[in-house]
Amino acid sequence: QVPLVESGGGSVQAGGSLRLSCVASGYAYNIPCMHWFRQAPGKEREGVAVIDRAGSTAYTDSVKGRFTISRDNAKNTLYLQMNSLKPEDTGMYYCAAGRDVGSRCYLISSFVSSWGQGTEVTVSS
Numbered sequence: 042q043v044p045l046v047e048s049g050g051g052s053v054q055a056g057g058s059l060r061l062s063c064v065a066s067g068y069a070y071n072i073p074c075m076h077w078f079r080q081a082p083g084k085e086r087e088g089v090a091v092i093d094r095a096g097s098t099a100y101t102d103s104v105k106g107r108f109t110i111s112r113d114n115a116k117n118t119l120y121l122q123m124n125s126l127k128p129e130d131t132g133m134y135y136c137a138a139g140r141d142v143g144s145r146c147y148l149i150s151s152f153v154s155s156w157g158q159g160t161e162v163t164v165s166s
Contacts, residue, residue: 050160063136074146081132088148
């Protein structure tokens with residue numbers, strides 16, 4: 042398991058932006074898949090975005106065109122740039138690390154082995 046620490050959450054009005062960061066202890070370049078998940082109040086946790094070591098990305102449909110996931114392996118840091126935020130983006134956001142399957146990363150938690158403690162995002166209308 043890899044210790045993960047998120048930061049960057051906060052409160053913002055609809056249409057605003059936030060950038061989440063996640064620092065991974067150790068060598069981030071060794072981690073095949075880095076994820077962002079979120080959980081809204083009363084809802085199940087969902088995968089938001091995932092990135093592999095080569096920089097290939099995948100997003101859930103509701104954030105495409107608004108969110109950008111990136112990783113800086115030299116700094117052992119994962120990012121999530123969130124623009125045009127909507128009230129439905131409100132929730133706890135979690136950084137996660139896991140393995141790939143057939144050299145691909147998937148937006149599900151089945152292959153995740155490490156979780157951060159979460160950072161809260163609140164978007165008001």
